Amino acid sequence: MKKIILLISFLLFSSPAFAATKTICASGCDFTTCAGWVSYLQGLTGGTGVLAAPEILEVHESVADKCLLTGAITTSAINYAEIKAWSTCKHAGLYVAGKCEITSSDANFTLYSTLNYLRITDMIISNTRTTGGGNAGKGAFFENMGTGEYRVTNSIFRKTGGGTDPNNRGLDVTVDGTGTFKLVVVNSVFYDWLQFGLKADLRANDTGVIYGNTSYGNGVGFQITCDNGSPNVLRLKDNIGDSNTVGDFVMTDGAACGTESRADNLSSDATGTSGDTAKNPTYVNEAGRDFTLSSASTDAKDAGTDLSADGDYAFSTDIKGTTRPQGASWDIGASEAISSSTSAVTILDALGEL
Secondary structure, eight states: OHHHHHHHHHHHHHSOOOOEEEEESSSSSSBSSHHHHHHHHHTHHHHTOBOSSOEEEEEOSEEEOOEEEOSSOBOOSSSOEEEEEOGGGOOSSSOOTTSSEEEEOOSSEEEEEOOSEEEEESOEEEEOOOSOOTTOSEEEEEEEESSEEEEEESOEEEEOSOOSOTTOEEEEEEEESSSOEEEEEESOEEEOOSSEEEEEEEETTOEEEEESOEEESSSEEEEEEEEEOOOSEEEEESOEEESOSSEEEEEETGGGSOEEEEESOEETTSOSOTTOBSOOOOEEETTTTEEEEBTTOTTTTTOSOOOTTOSSOOOOBOTTSOBSOSSSSOOSSSSOOBOHHHHHHHHHHHTTOO
């Protein structure tokens, strides 16, 4: 009996609490606005805003809203905040109207966070701003003040509506203050942002893990800035930079970026590394912004690094949840190549017709 009591006590006090999931949609959900969820977080633990379990906001439809995750909210490595798509309306690797999305025309950003620990999972983040002002219509802007982790996986950052302001960015991560920070961006797609698809500004002691992403048609595909101090570890593997007007991979103060490990990044303008440069992958529907690799994309197909046992972030699926690899080896980019026999199934699934 004593052993059973001790075991129960160990499980209660050593295991993380079960996640609390709240929903957002126009009606019938816990919240109709992101601000409602933020107020809920700020009221936790007797109004102190301290999270005692992972807190998840599950998005149930396309939500037209500006989401500001700021104020008195205290997160931790095990008690983090997360915005994720409901499985029923999760995208299938490309944008389709009505899928789980947060979108706005705000002049500053659609999603803003100063939390220490935040995850974005299976989401579409859009901004439709066409003129300048403020932060010029960013998709997401994350500012971390100290120690923490931002984890962005299987998500799409899309700019729509054109516009002339050159300063809009898909995902902008700026780390300030002191501490140890980890940025993980995996299996995500960034397209049509006039300045940067993905920009990360890291410091000494930080870790940047950028794996299996596709950045297309932006000003800069991937920009890693080290002017706040050399990051301790910087990993860029299996990424595609394609048709970005300024450059696919731009390393600011690249000589000061600390310990770098770059493998199998494919670049259309030869700004990548590891030999896979100056190559143009082909997609299922490039004009329609479906960046699923076509079976004929020999530059990217079976040319990636196996990251299933990676020490910094291990995973074994692509942006759609398809197991990697589908061929002899991993494919480069956010999506595994599909054969012609499965193309119709994938398209119907994306349209919600399966």
